[in-house]
Amino acid sequence: AQTVTQSQPEMSVQEAETVTLSCTYDTSESDYYLFWYKQPPSRQMILVIRQEAYKQQNATENRFSVNFQKAAKSFSLKISDSQLGDAAMYFCAYRSLGQGAQKLVFGQGTRLTINP
Amino acid sequence: EAGVTQFPSHSVIEKGQTVTLRCDPISGHDNLYWYRRVMGKEIKFLLHFVKESKQDESGMPNNRFLAERTGGTYSTLKVQPAELEDSGVYFCASSHPSRDRRRNEQYFGPGTRLTVT
Numbered sequence: 001a002q003t004v005t006q007s008q009p010e011m012s013v014q015e016a017e018t019v020t021l022s023c024t025y026d027t028s029e030s031d032y033y034l035f036w037y038k039q040p041p042s043r044q045m046i047l048v049i050r051q052e053a054y055k056q057q058n059a060t061e062n063r064f065s066v067n068f069q070k071a072a073k074s075f076s077l078k079i080s081d082s083q084l085g086d087a088a089m090y091f092c093a094y095r096s097l098g099q100g101a102q103k104l105v106f107g108q109g110t111r112l113t114i115n116p
Numbered sequence: 117e118a119g120v121t122q123f124p125s126h127s128v129i130e131k132g133q134t135v136t137l138r139c140d141p142i143s144g145h146d147n148l149y150w151y152r153r154v155m156g157k158e159i160k161f162l163l164h165f166v167k168e169s170k171q172d173e174s175g176m177p178n179n180r181f182l183a184e185r186t187g188g189t190y191s192t193l194k195v196q197p198a199e200l201e202d203s204g205v206y207f208c209a210s211s212h213p214s215r216d217r218r219r220n221e222q223y224f225g226p227g228t229r230l231t232v233t
Contacts (some may be wrong), residue, residue, distance in 0.1 A: 004158070037224075043226065044120070044224050044225055045207070045227075050221075102147065102149075102164060102172075102220055103175070106160070109159075
């Protein structure tokens with residue numbers, strides 16, 4: 001079974017600085033999806049960025065980018081120019097592409113605080 | 117377009133009582149998922165519906181949990197009888213049917229916080 005580990009329960013960063021959230025995973029599959037989700041306080045979880053394992057190029061969405069190291073099974077999220085609105089719980093997730101397998105496997109989450 | 121909605125947002129019940137959580141997916145989304153986060157741990161998958169059929173219920177913890185999706189629209193998750201360890205946040209998500217499984221992005225609801233005392 002696949003597992004996802006986020007080793008940083010909490011992180012903080014100064015506004016406008018850059019922060020990197022760590023995520024590692026374990027799988028025997030060669031093709032899969034990886035995601036970062038964001039859950040602001042008292043609001044629903046939204047997708048921040050996704051990465052397809054067969055793509056070597058790291059995904060980027062505006063100020064959010066990932067460092068995908070397939071061999072090391074590492075999938076970190078970099079947030080550049082941090083803004084107060086980035087404060088949230090961040091969850092790393094894995095999804096298999098096997099037949100019928102659509103469930104997401106989540107990490108424990110990292111609570112990100114932005115200091116003004 | 118309305119997002120995934122869940123009701124209630126918060127429920128406090130006593131051990132041994134019954135609670136029913138409801139999820140309304142995005143219109144047209146055949147796939148509906150239930151997840152829960154217990155005691156600040158990782159979010160765990162409970163089950164997956166495709167329309168009214170249970171595609172994968174491997175995450176259901178025990179027979180005190182019953183999920184239904186009559187008519188393939190909204191879904192309910194009943195916990196009977198509730199135990200202290202059932203406390204947590206229950207999330208619902210939905211995704212659009214697509215032959216390309218890569219495109220099945222899941223959209224989440226705000227969650228229902230269940231407290232069992």
